[in-house]
Structures are given as structure tokens and as C-alpha cells.
Amino acid sequence: MRGAEPKVTLDLALEAGLTAEEYDRILSRLRREPTYAELGLFSALWSEHCAYKHSRVFLSRLPQSGPHVLQGPGENAGAVDIGDGWAVVFKIESHNHPSYIEPFQGAATGVGGILRDIFTMGARPIAILDSLRFGDPDDPKTRALVNGVVSGISWYGNCFGCPTVGGEIAFAPDYAGNPLVNVMCVGLVRADQIFRARAEGPGNPVFYVGNKTGRDGIHGATMASATFDEHAEERRPTVQVGDPFTEKLLLEACLEVMRTGAVVGIQDMGAAGLACCTSEMPARSGTGMDVELSRVPQRETGMTPYEILLSESQERMLLVAARGREEEVRRVFARWELDAVEIGRVTEGSELTARLHGEVVARVPVELLAEAPKYRKPTAEPAWLAERRAFDPLTLPEPSDYTAALAELLASPTIASKEWAFRQYDQQVGINTLVLPGSDAAVLRVKGTRRALAVSTDGNGRQVFLDPRQGAAMAVCEAARNVSCSGGDPRGVTDCLNFGSPERPEILWQFAEAIEGIAMACRALDLPVVGGNVSFYNETSGRAVLPTPVIGVVGVLEESGRRATQWFKGAGHRVALLGPDSVSLGGSEYLWVRQGKLAGRLAPLDLETEGRVQRAVRAAVSAGLCTAAHDCSEGGVAVALAEGCVTGRELVGCEATVPAGGRADLTLFGEGPSRVVVTVEAARAREFEALMAESAIPWRWIGATGGERLVIRVGSAVVIDADTSQLEAAWRTGFERHVA
Amino acid sequence: MRFGVVVFPGTWSDCDFHYVISEVLHQPVRYVWHRERTLNELDCVILPGGFSYGDYLRAGAVAGRSPVVEALREFVAGGGLVLGSCNGFQILCEAGLLPGVLTRNECLQYRCQSSHLVVENVDTPFTRGLRAGQVLTMPISHGEGKYYADAETLARLKQQNLVVFRYADADGRITKASNPNGSLDNIAGVVNPEGTVLGLMPHPERASESAIGGTDGLLMFQSLLGSLVEDGSFLKR
Numbered sequence: 001m002r003g004a005e006p007k008v009t010l011d012l013a014l015e016a017g018l019t020a021e022e023y024d025r026i027l028s029r030l031r032r033e034p035t036y037a038e039l040g041l042f043s044a045l046w047s048e049h050c051a052y053k054h055s056r057v058f059l060s061r062l063p064q065s066g067p068h069v070l071q072g073p074g075e076n077a078g079a080v081d082i083g084d085g086w087a088v089v090f091k092i093e094s095h096n097h098p099s100y101i102e103p104f105q106g107a108a109t110g111v112g113g114i115l116r117d118i119f120t121m122g123a124r125p126i127a128i129l130d131s132l133r134f135g136d137p138d139d140p141k142t143r144a145l146v147n148g149v150v151s152g153i154s155w156y157g158n159c160f161g162c163p164t165v166g167g168e169i170a171f172a173p174d175y176a177g178n179p180l181v182n183v184m185c186v187g188l189v190r191a192d193q194i195f196r197a198r199a200e201g202p203g204n205p206v207f208y209v210g211n212k213t214g215r216d217g218i219h220g221a222t223m224a225s226a227t228f229d230e231h232a233e234e235r236r237p238t239v240q241v242g243d244p245f246t247e248k249l250l251l252e253a254c255l256e257v258m259r260t261g262a263v264v265g266i267q268d269m270g271a272a273g274l275a276c277c278t279s280e281m282p283a284r285s286g287t288g289m290d291v292e293l294s295r296v297p298q299r300e301t302g303m304t305p306y307e308i309l310l311s312e313s314q315e316r317m318l319l320v321a322a323r324g325r326e327e328e329v330r331r332v333f334a335r336w337e338l339d340a341v342e343i344g345r346v347t348e349g350s351e352l353t354a355r356l357h358g359e360v361v362a363r364v365p366v367e368l369l370a371e372a373p374k375y376r377k378p379t380a381e382p383a384w385l386a387e388r389r390a391f392d393p394l395t396l397p398e399p400s401d402y403t404a405a406l407a408e409l410l411a412s413p414t415i416a417s418k419e420w421a422f423r424q425y426d427q428q429v430g431i432n433t434l435v436l437p438g439s440d441a442a443v444l445r446v447k448g449t450r451r452a453l454a455v456s457t458d459g460n461g462r463q464v465f466l467d468p469r470q471g472a473a474m475a476v477c478e479a480a481r482n483v484s485c486s487g488g489d490p491r492g493v494t495d496c497l498n499f500g501s502p503e504r505p506e507i508l509w510q511f512a513e514a515i516e517g518i519a520m521a522c523r524a525l526d527l528p529v530v531g532g533n534v535s536f537y538n539e540t541s542g543r544a545v546l547p548t549p550v551i552g553v554v555g556v557l558e559e560s561g562r563r564a565t566q567w568f569k570g571a572g573h574r575v576a577l578l579g580p581d582s583v584s585l586g587g588s589e590y591l592w593v594r595q596g597k598l599a600g601r602l603a604p605l606d607l608e609t610e611g612r613v614q615r616a617v618r619a620a621v622s623a624g625l626c627t628a629a630h631d632c633s634e635g636g637v638a639v640a641l642a643e644g645c646v647t648g649r650e651l652v653g654c655e656a657t658v659p660a661g662g663r664a665d666l667t668l669f670g671e672g673p674s675r676v677v678v679t680v681e682a683a684r685a686r687e688f689e690a691l692m693a694e695s696a697i698p699w700r701w702i703g704a705t706g707g708e709r710l711v712i713r714v715g716s717a718v719v720i721d722a723d724t725s726q727l728e729a730a731w732r733t734g735f736e737r738h739v740a
Numbered sequence: 741m742r743f744g745v746v747v748f749p750g751t752w753s754d755c756d757f758h759y760v761i762s763e764v765l766h767q768p769v770r771y772v773w774h775r776e777r778t779l780n781e782l783d784c785v786i787l788p789g790g791f792s793y794g795d796y797l798r799a800g801a802v803a804g805r806s807p808v809v810e811a812l813r814e815f816v817a818g819g820g821l822v823l824g825s826c827n828g829f830q831i832l833c834e835a836g837l838l839p840g841v842l843t844r845n846e847c848l849q850y851r852c853q854s855s856h857l858v859v860e861n862v863d864t865p866f867t868r869g870l871r872a873g874q875v876l877t878m879p880i881s882h883g884e885g886k887y888y889a890d891a892e893t894l895a896r897l898k899q900q901n902l903v904v905f906r907y908a909d910a911d912g913r914i915t916k917a918s919n920p921n922g923s924l925d926n927i928a929g930v931v932n933p934e935g936t937v938l939g940l941m942p943h944p945e946r947a948s949e950s951a952i953g954g955t956d957g958l959l960m961f962q963s964l965l966g967s968l969v970e971d972g973s974f975l976k977r
Contacts, residue, residue, distance in 0.1 A: 154850050158883070159791045161752025245750050245794030337749065424850045426881045428946050428953065429789075431756045445951070447759070560951070 078530025103148025135176025217312025416734025454488025488555025500544025567648025583670030660715025787828025846922025
């Protein structure tokens with residue numbers, strides 16, 4: 001073994017992020033001290049980021065199978081059958097830690113990483129969605145972070161050539177030290193041509209393809225597995241640097257080489273780079289791997305085995321080819337001017353052997369690397385939660401001017417138009433986008449078929465904070481409801497779970513409860529979770545983010561033309577409110593915007609009603625009965641109606657009456673699950689009524705579109721009366737004035 | 741009419757043009773690799789959008805000196821038609837096949853949005869099916885689309901009627917507010933004096949189906965087909 005590298009001791013292991021117990025376990029299994037390179041392998045592969053040490057016992061609660069599932073969790077991404085021989089491959093991933101340290105490259109490489117997860121499966125990426133959370137919008141640091149993150153996403157996604165079609169941007173002071181950058185990618189592949197990250201067939205050659213290896217991103221996985229303190233910026237060298245052009249070449253080369261039939265398995269070198277691929281791929285296949293590190297293409301000199309194994313340089317893949325077909329692989333990558341170097345072989349047995357100039361620098365059983373310890377750490381409901389929940393928002397004064405209150409909500413940066421961000425993203429390349437960003441879900445056609453996909457991401461940290469179980473269930477419901485409102489039948493879920501440190505019992509309690517909530521909602525709505533990502537340690541100096549599970553849902557429209565958007569389409573359409581009346585100001589946007597308060601109880605969630613409402617709205621949209629359909633979320637029914645009026649190409653007025661009972665602010669701005677506003681052409685009202693009667697859901701007509709004002713009565717009293725152009729101005733400028 | 745769609749490393753509108761030409765217009769089309777030097781059998785070559793060679797230098801600067809663009813000079817000299825959109829327009833300017841340059845958007849940000857174009861010159865095979873003053877709606881998607889030319893070039897452009905499209909509002913008025921990138925004189929597209937090489941920043945292929953961004957882009961393709969089918973004069977020039 002090489003003498004130049006440090007001798008491994010317990011102190012060094014602790015420094016590398018392992019615990020004393022974990023180090024003992026390594027010693028006893030290896031029956032010797034690990035080499036420095038081996039310590040690096042364990043440090044990366046046993047990090048929370050790679051190994052899900054604290055979350056695995058909980059994640060097994062999620063429903064992961066179903067009749068349409070072609071690939072569940074455990075691969076680069078999940079896959080679901082959508083009919084006509086096509087499958088959709090999708091996944092969401094976080095890049096929170098790097099984006100705080102270096103927003104532009106952090107967000108850019110977040111996009112790059114998830115794109116590779118999709119195309120390693122053989123799928124061509126067709127859509128990106130970004131779910132972003134930032135601190136107080138008035139803080140100048142927030143502005144810098146928003147600008148950095150948005151331009152990073154724009155730069156990478158646009159240059160690569162995948163449209164960004166959706167996502168959300170929300171603000172709360174709890175994200176100040178830890179913004180969330182979650183990126184979801186959706187790809188299309190023939191259902192019988194999905195590739196997997198496996199190293200089958202001893203003797204098969206192992207190819208390194210793509211970008212060269214440098215020293216960037218070393219320790220990225222361990223960095224993402226610790227909390228930040230005031231020295232976070234010093235970790236900048238652990239952030240990777242992206243090259244979207246090389247990624248585009250890698251995409252084309254990978255899809256081309258896959259078509260040759262010479263590829264046995266392939267995996268993206270993401271977190272923990274080569275270390276991760278050379279252990280996970282054989283571990284999945286019951287094989288081993290023997291690699292020569294000096295053959296790895298490098299763009300820096302003098303890199304040590306440790307550095308080569310742990311580098312997180314971007315735009316690289318490890319590919320196992322069929323023996324004898326090496327030339328075909330080389331030819332394709334040469335055409336795209338990318339490196340494709342044979343660095344080793346798949347072996348019998350189950351060891352990873354890494355050599356440098358023939359000398360063994362690491363030899364470890366792959367299942368030991370792949371099977372990190374699992375923990376079930378203690379959970380405890382936070383002591384302060386009961387008090388927060390006990391708060392009654394109705395003890396606060398009622399607004400004197402409801403029209404002004406509505407305008408204020410529309411101007412809230414969480415609700416207001418995100419056009420400032422979206423116009424920096426290419427939304428159309430690929431010419432599939434039927435519904436551009438700005439409606440409940442984006443809709444993309446599947447060329448060569450009559451079908452389309454509807455995709456949405458959602459997650460309300462405030463609701464999860466107050467009630468992790470129900471809040472997380474509501475996030476699943478909302479994402480699925482958004483897909484349903486667009487006409488899509490939800491087929492699968494991917495989740496990105498953003499939490500603080502799991503070593504704190506109250507955080508782990510939030511996590512465990514949230515998982516239960518997601519599982520509950522997914523079972524009720526028949527939605528398998530086919531992949532996702534856990535991001536722990538989102539806290540700085542002891543302050544954790546709001547617990548934020550972000551839920552991505554993909555749905556299928558059998559007829560791409562039978563879809564709906566959220567904005568009203570003109571005068572004379574009747575307006576209906578579907579779903580239950582129960583709402584709450586607890587955890588609402590209204591309570592936050594007006595009072596700066598995060599407290600209270602959530603409105604009850606009835607999953608059976610939720611399912612029925614979604615089925616009803618899908619049936620109505622796919623029967624062509626709805627000229628608009630819009631989920632009621634932040635800001636309640638008043639904001640949903642106002643968005644119907646102002647978010648389309650033309651302003652459309654509306655008069656609506658909601659039943660009196662309780663305070664008007666609760667009725668108008670209260671938030672509750674399972675509620676949808678739809679519009680129906682007057683001539684088809686009967687047909688719609690019949691369909692609703694069949695659906696057995698609570699619903700009522702509440703008004704009609706037309707005119708230039710939004711007038712809302714509560715009972716017989718006019719409570720809101722606003723010029724739509726004034727509401728539009730509030731909505732259009734509310735986000736931009738904080739970030740531009 | 742035989743179309744070729746050029747593929748540089750980093751091109752991404754190639755598939756979209758290919759789709760529109762083959763599936764919407766039902767015309768023969770093939771991809772042209774950036775190293776190819778023979779374009780003889782084609783009638784019209786498309787330079788699509790994207791980030792050719794990464795565009796880490798100036799947009800289009802490397803592609804403007806690539807083998808296929810060298811072949812394009814001969815193709816143009818022989819009367820072949822060339823349509824460059826987005827990155828294709830940048831490449832044509834960098835190659836000197838069209839006058840002017842495209843620089844960083846005035847807002848210093850990428851812009852993807854719908855734009856209105858007023859048609860200024862209908863004496864080209866790409867626009868002869870349109871009316872002068874007609875307003876078209878097509879999306880733009882670029883970070884470097886601010887057209888610039890020196891005073892002398894601009895005077896020549898005007899004198900020879902080489903400006904084909906200008907950014908306008910929905911009613912066809914040329915205003916500062918309707919200029920999405922700060923282009924000189926709201927210029928969105930120009931043509932060579934022979935009328936055979938057209939470059940524009942907007943994306944006609946993203947406006948060629950009613951379900952996807954409307955059909956104003958298709959009008960350009962239809963003009964092109966009409967030009968060739970009817971008399972073929974542009975081929976023989």
C-alpha cells in the first residue's frame with residue numbers, strides 16, 4: 001500500500017464524518033485498519049446523503065408498488081408505465097447545501113445531477129420543475145440567493161436544452177440560513193428500454209465516460225450530511241462546477257450508445273462520484289469490480305486515489321459494456337468528443353478493488369460499503385408545538401378593508417406571479433409544452449400518441465410545521481389535485497424530504513410523522529412513491545428549516561386536448577366551488593402576511609373526500625366541461641377566484657357569493673384541503689350538475705364570470721369589490737419587486 | 741423540397757425543426773452533422789437554436805468557423821436557401837453570411853417569452869406568402885439576442901430593405917417596450933441582399949402547431965415551400 005497517504009486513526013475517521021461505533025464496525029469487518037482511500041470510501045458511502053442511515057427505517061413505510069410501476073426506489077430514478085409502450089422516468093432531488101454556499105453553481109449542478117439520473121435510465125429529459133424556498137424576501141441576502149439560484153438553473157437548463165415548466169418559490173424566515181433548491185426532472189423512454197445501474201457479467205469491461213475528473217466537490221456528500229455554522233462559506237471548494245454543454249453531449253452519447261445494445265448497465269457519478277458507482281453497481285448485481293485509477297481521465301495532476309475516488313466532478317458516468325463490444329462504445333463517445341476509457345472489469349466475488357499503477361489502494365467487500373448502518377434514533381414531539389397549535393387566529397382583529405387584504409395577499413411574494421423567474425427559463429424546447437408555467441400543473445404532450453403528462457410539485461412547510469402528519473398528507477393531495485385540475489390522472493409520486501438534523505428527536509419526530517402522512521395519502525389516492533431524496537441537516541447554528549416535504553406528482557391525460565388551465569376564459573361562464581366548506585386560518589398565508597404569525601390548527605383532511613373531489617374534477621375536465629379548474633391553496637377561495645381573474649392572457653371579472661357563517665376572513669382566506677374552483681359554460685351546466693351528483697361530493701354554484709371587477713359577497717353583503725386590473729398589478733409585481 | 745437540419749455539439753432545436761418539417765409539413769428532411777462538407781443535394785439548410793460548442797466564447801463564434809459552415813458558403817453561392825433561428829442567426833452573423841452581430845440582452849438575463857414581429861420585407865422566399873406590416877407571434881428564447889450593426893451597415897440594411905422582422909407590440913407598433921432584448925431599431929431578423937439567407941432570433945418551429953404556440957411560424961415554412969414549388973427560381977439563381 002502507498003506510504004504517501006496519512007495513516008488512518010480513529011481521529012481521522014471522526015474527522016471524516018464517521019462515528020466511533022461506525023469506525024469499530026469497519027475495523028471488525030475488515031479485520032485490519034482501512035487505508036486512507038478506504039476510509040474515504042466509507043466516509044462517503046456511509047454518509048447520511050448516500051446511505052439514508054437515519055431515514056431508511058421510516059422510508060419503508062411508503063407504498064412503492066402498483067400496477068403501473070416499472071421501477072421503484074433504489075435505482076437512479078423511478079419509472080411508471082403511461083401506455084402506448086411509453087414510460088415516464090422521474091425523480092426529485094435536493095441541492096440545498098451547495099446552493100447556500102454558492103447559489104449559482106449549487107443550483108446549476110442540482111439541475112445537472114437530476115438530469116443525469118433521468119438519462120442514465122435511457123430516458124430523454126423533457127421537463128424540469130424547481131421547488132425553491134428562501135428566507136425573508138426583504139433581506140438583501142435573500143435577493144442575492146434568489147438571483148444566484150434562478151440564474152444557475154437558467155444557465156444549466158437552457159444550455160442543456162430541457163424546458164423548465166413548473167415548480168414553486170416560497171419564502172419564510174426559517175429558510176434564511178438554508179434555502180431549499182429541489183429539482184425534479186421528467187423523462188420519456190420506451191417501456192422495454194429502461195437501463196439500470198447494474199454491473200452484471202464478470203469479465204465485462206467497465207468504462208468511465210464523460211467529463212474529466214478534478215478536485216472539485218470532494219466531500220460533497222459529507223458536507224451535505226452536516227449542519228452549517230457561521231463558517232459555511234469556507235466550504236465553497238466542496239461545491240461542484242457544472243458544464244451544461246458537456247452534459248448535453250453526454251446525454252446524446254449515452255442515448256446513442258444505449259441504442260447499440262452494447263450497454264449492460266450505467267450509473268451517474270453523482271454524490272461520492274466513482275466511489276459510489278464502483279460499489280453500488282456491483283452490490284446490486286452480486287458481483288465485484290476491479291478498477292485502475294490511473295486510467296481515469298484527469299484534468300489536474302498529482303491526484304491521489306482518495307481524490308480520484310471521491311471527486312464529485314460533474315457530467316460523468318460509469319458504464320458496464322458487454323465484453324467484445326468495446327469498440328462500439330468508444331466509437332459513439334469519440335463522435336461526441338467525450339472520453340470513454342476502460343478502467344476495469346466486473347469480477348466474480350464481491351469485492352471492490354481499486355489500484356493505482358497496479359498497486360492495490362483499496363479492497364473492500366461491496367456489500368459492506370453499500371450496507372451502511374441503519375439507525376432508529378429517538379423521536380419526540382416538540383414541547384412548543386401544542387402551544388402553537390392552541391392559538392386561535394380568530395382572536396386577532398378582522399380586517400377593515402377586505403379588498404385591500406386580498407390585494408395584499410396577491411402581492412405576497414409566495415402567491416404573486418413568478419414570471420420574473422420563469423421568463424429566464426426556456427419553457428418550450430422540445431415543443432411538447434401544452435400548458436406553460438403559471439397554471440396548477442404543466443402539461444406536456446407525448447409525441448406520436450394522443451396522450452399528455454401533467455406534472456406538479458407542492459409542499460407547504462408551514463402546514464407541515466404545525467401538523468407534520470396531516471401537513472405532509474396535504475402536500476401529496478395538493479400536488480395530485482393540481483394534476484387532476486389539469487385533467488391528468490396521477491400515476492406516481494417522487495418526494496424530496498427537507499428537514500433539520502435527524503439527531504434531534506423533535507426533528508426526527510417531524511420526519512417520522514411526515515412519512516406517515518405521505519404514506520397515508522398515497523395509499524388513499526393509490527399513488528406509489530417511486531423515488532425521491534432525503535435532505536437532512538438543513539439547519540444553521542441550531543435553527544432548522546420548516547419541515548418541508550416537496551411532493552412531485554406525474555399524471556397522464558389520455559387525450560392531450562382534454563385539459564384545463566386555471567384562468568377564466570371569458571364572460572358568461574358559471575363558477576362552481578367543489579369540496580368541503582371546512583377551512584382554517586391556522587398556518588395560512590393570510591395569518592402570515594397580516595400578522596407574521598405561524599400558529600393554529602389545520603382544517604381537517606378527509607382522504608376519501610379528497611379522492612372523490614379529484615375524480616370528479618378529472619371527469620369534468622376530461623369530458624370537456626370545465627373551461628377552467630383551479631385548486632384553492634394559499635389565500636383560500638378569494639385568492640383562487642382572483643387568480644382565475646388575473647392570471648390569464650386577458651383579465652376576466654367575476655361575481656361570486658360564498659355562504660355566510662363565521663367571520664368573513666375565515667370564509668374568504670381560510671385554507672383547507674380538497675377544494676377546487678371550476679368554470680363551466682352556461683350551456684353545459686346541466687351536464688355538469690349531473691356529473692357532480694354522480695360523484696357524490698359537496699359542491700355548489702357560487703357565481704359567474706364577466707365584467708371588469710371581482711365582486712365577492714359573503715351571504716348578501718358585498719365584502720370584496722375590486723377592479724381586476726388593480727388586482728393584476730398587485731399580483732404581477734409582488735414577487736419581482738423583492739428580487740429584481 | 742429537401743431540408744437539412746444542422747447539428748452542432750450543443751444544438752437543441754434540431755429535433756424540433758426536424759419534427760415540424762417531417763410531421764407537420766411532410767417534407768423530406770435529414771440531419772446534417774457539423775463535420776459534413778457536402779450539402780449539394782439539399783434545397784434548404786436550417787441552422788437551429790442551441791448552444792453550439794457550448795457558446796462559452798461569443799454565441800456562434802466557434803460554429804461560425806466549423807466545417808459545415810464553410811460548406812454553407814458554397815451552398816449559398818450556388819443559390820441554396822439557409823434559415824438560421826436563434827443560435828443559427830448568431831452563427832450566420834459570426835460567419836459573415838449576414839451583417840451585424842448579436843450581443844448580450846440589454847437586461848443581462850435570458851429571456852423566454854412570446855414576442856410579436858412585424859413583417860418588413862416580403863420579397864424573400866421565406867416571407868413572400870406574408871403581407872408587409874403583418875404581425876406574427878413567435879416565442880424567443882435567448883440570452884444573446886441584442887442585434888447591433890454600425891451606422892454604415894444599418895444604413896445599407898435600410899437602403900437595401902434587408903430587415904425582415906422587427907419586434908413590435910400586438911398591433912404592430914415598433915416600441916421600446918416591445919423590444920425584448922435591446923436590439924438596434926427593434927431588429928429581430930435580417931436577410932442577405934440575395935434574399936436567400938435569413939436569420940432571426942425567434943423560433944418559428946415553436947409556433948408551427950395550434951396546440952403549441954400557434955401557427956405563425958408555419959406561415960414562413962409555407963412561404964418557403966410555395967417559393968420552391970411554384971417556380972423554383974431561387975434555386976436556379
